[in-house]
Amino acid sequence: MEFLAAHPWLLAPAIFFARVTDVSLGTFRTIIVFRGYRLLATAIGFVEVMIWVAAAGQVFSHLDSWYLTVAYAGGFACGNYVGMWLESHIAIGREMVRAISFSEKGHLAQRLRDQGYRVVELSGNADHQPVEVVLIIEQRRAVDALIATIRREDPQAIYTVSDVKSAYHPDALSTDKPLFNAGWRVIGKRK
Secondary structure, X not given: OHHHHHOHHHHHHHHHHHHHHHHHHHHHHHHHHHOOEHXXXXXXXXXXXXXXXXXXXXXXXXXOOHHHHHHHHHHHHHHHHHXXXXXXXXXXXXXXXXXXXXXXXXXXXXXXXXXXXXXXXXXXXXXOEEEEEEEEEEEHHHHHHHHHHHHHHOOOOEEEEEEEOOOOOOHHHOOOOOOOOXXXXXXXXXX
């Protein structure tokens, strides 16, 4: 902090970037709390508050410098965006993709299985027309590829995507390929 006292013109950018960092971590932490990653959220929260105390302390000790308050507020605003961007690129968790195929052939589920996806297939009717309903739980980072496959295999299919907080895999459905590939991210995950 003595360096910043000797170079006060660096204090505003330091506060701005500290706030971007701690608010980004806070936004990311809030999202992963919803997904059930308690241990990871706790560690991120610790770092987040350490950074916040340093930034807020500098602003409170220099209340006569309005530009530090502006840097603090600007860092907060920017940090929200950066946190959402960060979370979307790390893409922790799973999502459920539901696709409804109106195709006469009704083979979307089989075509997805042939490409290695674990698919639940349901039959239904829409306006007295048979439809095929396909349900797939997939890692978030792989959902874009899955949607591209659905669009390629059945361009008329309707699909929705929603978050999955927990997915259970009964032994009766066990195959060589797991329902989801958890990897290192499962550490601290709520069971």
